[in-house]
Amino acid sequence: MQNFVINDFEGPLDLLLHLIKTSKMDIYDISIEEITKQYLDFIKSMQEMNLDIASEYLVMASELIELKSKLLLPNNNDLGEDEYEEDPKEALINRLLEYKKYKDMIDTFKELELERKDIFTKEPIDLSKYRDNEIQNNGDISLEDLLSALNDFLKRKEEEKPRETKITKKELSVTDRTIQIRNVLKKKKKVSFFDLFEIKTKEYVVVTFLSILEMAKFGEITINQENNFNNIVISAKEGVKDE
Numbered sequence: 001m002q003n004f005v006i007n008d009f010e011g012p013l014d015l016l017l018h019l020i021k022t023s024k025m026d027i028y029d030i031s032i033e034e035i036t037k038q039y040l041d042f043i044k045s046m047q048e049m050n051l052d053i054a055s056e057y058l059v060m061a062s063e064l065i066e067l068k069s070k071l072l073l074p075n076n077n078d079l080g081e082d083e084y085e086e087d088p089k090e091a092l093i094n095r096l097l098e099y100k101k102y103k104d105m106i107d108t109f110k111e112l113e114l115e116r117k118d119i120f121t122k123e124p125i126d127l128s129k130y131r132d133n134e135i136q137n138n139g140d141i142s143l144e145d146l147l148s149a150l151n152d153f154l155k156r157k158e159e160e161k162p163r164e165t166k167i168t169k170k171e172l173s174v175t176d177r178t179i180q181i182r183n184v185l186k187k188k189k190k191v192s193f194f195d196l197f198e199i200k201t202k203e204y205v206v207v208t209f210l211s212i213l214e215m216a217k218f219g220e221i222t223i224n225q226e227n228n229f230n231n232i233v234i235s236a237k238e239g240v241k242d243e
Helices: 012-022 032-048 055-072 088-116 143-160 174-188 202-217
Strands: 190-192 221-224 233-236
Touching: 012 032, 012 055, 012 088, 032 055, 055 088, 143 202, 174 190, 174 202, 174 233, 202 221
Parallel strands: none
Antiparallel strands: 190 233, 221 233
């Protein structure tokens, strides 16, 4: 007991929990007589050391003495059916359990705070320049613009498509389609974005679109649109490859 002083505890309930723990008592079945004796001995030792004791500790001491006295008195069985008197021991146990719950939460928060000190963060930065798939286009068209234009184009063609169609499948790779587009640009230098989708099959549209993105990525073409609703034009840059 002499290893502790009153400042080591955050209040009388904290002191009581410490006494219960060191006495190896079950908090649900504490000995009021024993815990009261230990509590009063602790308060007395602090007074003998001329230490100031907060009034809340003295209030708890008086409550424990009163509780101990009630438990020593015979039970009062004269209460009516509608009358109820709370068990003072049970009330104290409930207070201790409630305090212990919050105390455990505080300890957990303190551990998390200590862990947080080992974590370092920095402000977010723009990582767009590190993107491998960035379209290197000197025109004024973004990827979103191209996707929007292609979507509108396909919707129009879907409405114009005959009810019965027969399409023969032909395998086409991005490499093959890129070569075809290069040859078109070699002859015309400029071509409408939509004219490159002369075949309306899903596979052909996808391969053509990917080929355009690939060529833009490596700086082979420039994509421009004068106004929001004008035709999108693809132009060959200087030194464009031909096959």
